[in-house]
Amino acid sequence: MLKSYNCFAHDEQYEKNIFYYVVNAMKKQHIFLIDDDESTLGMLSKFFARQGVAYVREESDGQHALQMLQEEIFDVVITDLMLDTVTGIDILKKVKEVAPRTEVIIITGNSSVDTAVQAMKQGAFDYITKPIDLTELNLVVQKAYERQRLVDEVKNLRSQVKDFFKFDNIVATSPGMQKILDLVRRVAKSTATVLIEGESGTGKEVIAHAIHNYSLRSDGPFVAINCGALPETLLESELFGYVKGAFTGANLTKKGLFEEANGGTIFLDEIGETSPAFQVKLLRVLQENEIRRVGDTRDIAIDVRVLASSNIPIKQLVEDGRFRQDLYFRLKVIPVYIPPIAQRREDIIPLARFFVERYCKRTDRKLVGLSKDAIRKMEVYDWPGNVRELENAMERAMILVESDDLTAEDILLESYDLKETQVYNFSQMTLRDLERHHIEEMLVHCDWNQSEAAKRLKIGYNTLWRKIKQYGLERSAL
Numbered sequence: 001m002l003k004s005y006n007c008f009a010h011d012e013q014y015e016k017n018i019f020y021y022v023v024n025a026m027k028k029q030h031i032f033l034i035d036d037d038e039s040t041l042g043m044l045s046k047f048f049a050r051q052g053v054a055y056v057r058e059e060s061d062g063q064h065a066l067q068m069l070q071e072e073i074f075d076v077v078i079t080d081l082m083l084d085t086v087t088g089i090d091i092l093k094k095v096k097e098v099a100p101r102t103e104v105i106i107i108t109g110n111s112s113v114d115t116a117v118q119a120m121k122q123g124a125f126d127y128i129t130k131p132i133d134l135t136e137l138n139l140v141v142q143k144a145y146e147r148q149r150l151v152d153e154v155k156n157l158r159s160q161v162k163d164f165f166k167f168d169n170i171v172a173t174s175p176g177m178q179k180i181l182d183l184v185r186r187v188a189k190s191t192a193t194v195l196i197e198g199e200s201g202t203g204k205e206v207i208a209h210a211i212h213n214y215s216l217r218s219d220g221p222f223v224a225i226n227c228g229a230l231p232e233t234l235l236e237s238e239l240f241g242y243v244k245g246a247f248t249g250a251n252l253t254k255k256g257l258f259e260e261a262n263g264g265t266i267f268l269d270e271i272g273e274t275s276p277a278f279q280v281k282l283l284r285v286l287q288e289n290e291i292r293r294v295g296d297t298r299d300i301a302i303d304v305r306v307l308a309s310s311n312i313p314i315k316q317l318v319e320d321g322r323f324r325q326d327l328y329f330r331l332k333v334i335p336v337y338i339p340p341i342a343q344r345r346e347d348i349i350p351l352a353r354f355f356v357e358r359y360c361k362r363t364d365r366k367l368v369g370l371s372k373d374a375i376r377k378m379e380v381y382d383w384p385g386n387v388r389e390l391e392n393a394m395e396r397a398m399i400l401v402e403s404d405d406l407t408a409e410d411i412l413l414e415s416y417d418l419k420e421t422q423v424y425n426f427s428q429m430t431l432r433d434l435e436r437h438h439i440e441e442m443l444v445h446c447d448w449n450q451s452e453a454a455k456r457l458k459i460g461y462n463t464l465w466r467k468i469k470q471y472g473l474e475r476s477a478l
Contacts, residue, residue, distance in 0.1 A: 029053055029054060029055070029075045029076065029145060030053075030054065030055040030056075030057070030073075030074045030075050030076075031048055031053055031055070031056050031057070031074060031075065031076045031077075031078065031141070032056075032057045032058075032059070032065075032069075032072075032074040032076070032078070033045060033048075033056065033057065033058040033059070033078050033079075034058075034059050034060075034062070034065045034077065034078070034079035034080065034083065034088075034091060035058075035060065035079070035080040035083075035107070036061075036062070036080065036083050036084050037060075037080070038060055040080075040132070041058045041059075041060060042058075044058075044078065044132075044137075045058050047134055047138075048141075051138065057072070057074070061084065062083035062084050062085050062086035062087075062090070062091070063085055063086060065079070065083075065086075065091060066086065066090065066091070066094050069091070069094050069095060069098055069099070070094075070098060073098075073099050073102065074102055075102060075103070075144075075145070075148065076102065076103050076104075076105065076141055076144050076145070077091065077095055077102055077103070077104045077105070078104075078105045078107065078137075079091045079092075079104065079105075079106060079107065080106075080107045080108075081106050081107065081108040081109075081115060081116060081119070081127075082108075082109075088106050088107075088108075088119065089115070089118075089119055089122070091104070092104050092119055092122060092123060092124055093122070096122075096123050101148065101151070103125040103144040103147065103148065104119075104123070104124045104125055105124070105125055105126050105128065105137075105140055105141065105144065106119050106120075106124050106126075106127040106128070107127070107128050107129075107130065108127055108128070108129055108130065109129065109130045113127075113129065125140070125143075125144050125147070126140045126143075126144070128140060170203075170206060170207075170210060171350050171351045171354045172347060173346050173347055173350050174345075174346040174347050176339055176343070176344050177338075177339075177344055177347060180207075180336060180337075180338065183334075183336060184207060184210060184211055184214075184336065185214065187211065187334045188210070188211045188212075188214035188215050189214070189215060189216060190215075190334075191215075191216075191305055192333045192334045193286065193305070193306045193307070193330065193331055193332075193333045193334070194208075194211060194307045194308070194333070194334045194335075194336060195271075195308050195309070195310070195314065195331045195332040195333075195334070195335050195336070196208060196307065196308070196309040196310075196336045196337075196338065197309065197310050197311075197313055197314065197335065197336070197337050197338070198309075198311065198337060198338030198339065198340070199311055199340045199386055200311045200386065200388070201385045201386035201387055201388030201389060202338040202339070202340060202341070202386045202387060203338060203386075203387050204309040204311075204338060205224060205267065205269060205309070207336065207338065208224070208265075208267045208307045208309065209222065209267075211265070211307060212264070212265040212267075212305075212307070215265065215305065217263065217264050217265055217305055220261075220262075220263040220264025220265070221260060221261050221262075221263070221264035221265075222261075222264055222265050222267065223257050223260055223261040223264065223265070223266045223267070224266075224267040224269060225238065225257055225266075225267070225268060225269065226269045226270055227268050227269060227270050227271050227273055227274050228269075228272075228273030228274075229270075232274070232275045232277065232278050235274070235278060236278060236281065236294060237254075237256070237294045238256060238257055239256050239257050239258055239282075239291075240256040240258060240281075240285075240291045240292060240293055240294060241253075241254050241255045241258075241291070241294070242254055242256075242293050242294035242296075243293050243294070243295045243296045245295065246293070246294045246295025246296075247294070247295065250294075250295065253293070254293075256291060258285065258291045258302050258304055259291065259300065259302060261302075261304045262302055262303055262304060263303055263304075264304065264305070265304065265305045265306075265307060266304050266305070266306055266307070267308070267309070268282075268307070268308040268309070269308075269309050270309065270310060270311065271308040271309065271314075271331065272310035272311070272312045272314055272317050272322075272323060276322075276323075276324060279323065279324045279327045280324070282327060283324065283326060283327045283330060285302075286306060286327075286330050286331075287330070289301060289302055289303070289304075290302065306331070308331050313449075313452060314328050314331070314332070315328070316449060316451075316452065339456075340383070340386050341383045341386045341387055341390065342382045342383055343456070345379060348378055348379060348383070348390065349370070349375055349378065349379065351387060351390055351391075352370060352378055352390060352394055353370065355390065355394035355395065356368055356370070356394055356398060359394065359395055359398045360398075363398075366404070368398065368401060368404060368405065368406055369404060369405040369406070370405065370406050371405045371406060371407045371408070373407060373408040374405070374406045374407050374408050374410065374411055376408070377408040377411055377413070378390075378411065378413075381413050393411055393412065393413060394411075396412060397411045397412070435467075436471040436473075438457075439453075439457065439464070439467055439468070439471065439473065440471070440473055442456055442457055443473065450464055450465065450468075
């Protein structure tokens, strides 16, 4: 007897795993049976009723079946391949037109197996050969339910990700961040390349996700890769793919991430860490909208929006000869700079409360507040790790807290004692001393990149140079 082909491999353990799900799922599933043999319809209808299926419809007339599919949505359609005036293929096409989520199972005789296989290529879930083995049919229906459940879960997770990366969920009360979000909202609908710069932990990937989710490509994939985490050869094969035999171990042809992101967005995190040789290849991709797999001789057209980020100003890398200027201009069609949290202190406490609330929801615990001393401790701290450090500190504090409020003792911060001493000393400083200290601190923060320090201090480069001379600041002394 010819065995039917299943989309899912026959696995006894798998059947056990889904048994309990199916018992509950079948209580709310709707099945539509289509066959011009009345006796077959009656047998199948009674069988699924005994299995606990909530709703079973049956129809022997193919034309009437097509009409019913226009008026009612079913979870599973089981149809004979050869009907009176229509075929199972006609039924399949109608289902995929009006209800793509519905799974279709074809019943066929041995002589029509080739046609049934063609039906699967057009979207049928599976087929069963006559005479019908009810146990086998029931198993196929259960697997169809399971696939629907998995598809629904994926859609739900994607929806949750989109909700999480909505602009409304990005905590930004400071004027600077509000301006950035306004800019991001405007550019999201375009197809322009965006370069997002800012220190590590400031939330560059969050902004990239938000751009994608508010773009016209939001239904397409969002693919992210940390360019600084991979060596050049591996990064190239990951992004562009490779053909079989391109190098040792390339046993199969593999798509790259640019192809996986087709129709959507690719996020190249830490683009400043890439080599000049790789930058040449990336520049060509951006100019031609084509990629070439490693070891291949042909180009593949792609339709991908590129977002890139760097925790080091790319302009500085260009000046140092570590980044191609032409690629820099190609990437920074829309530049977005996310300031460190120390420069937008209005966001610290709202972010802290956001992370506390999220942790409480995730762990199903009572909402915890912030005491005054905890708030003061967080407000005076510089957060060198930015938002990422703040999030980690809040999660650690939530694990340690035993009261209804987080106190300063619950929030463990590096070099906080030094900061407290500085705050105390500030009260005894003159305005001149405060200015000298602030300029000195900013120069150290920018690794003595005077152009960047002047920009962050919001003063001219020449003014900063004069202040350095005036206060006798030297790099070796810091």
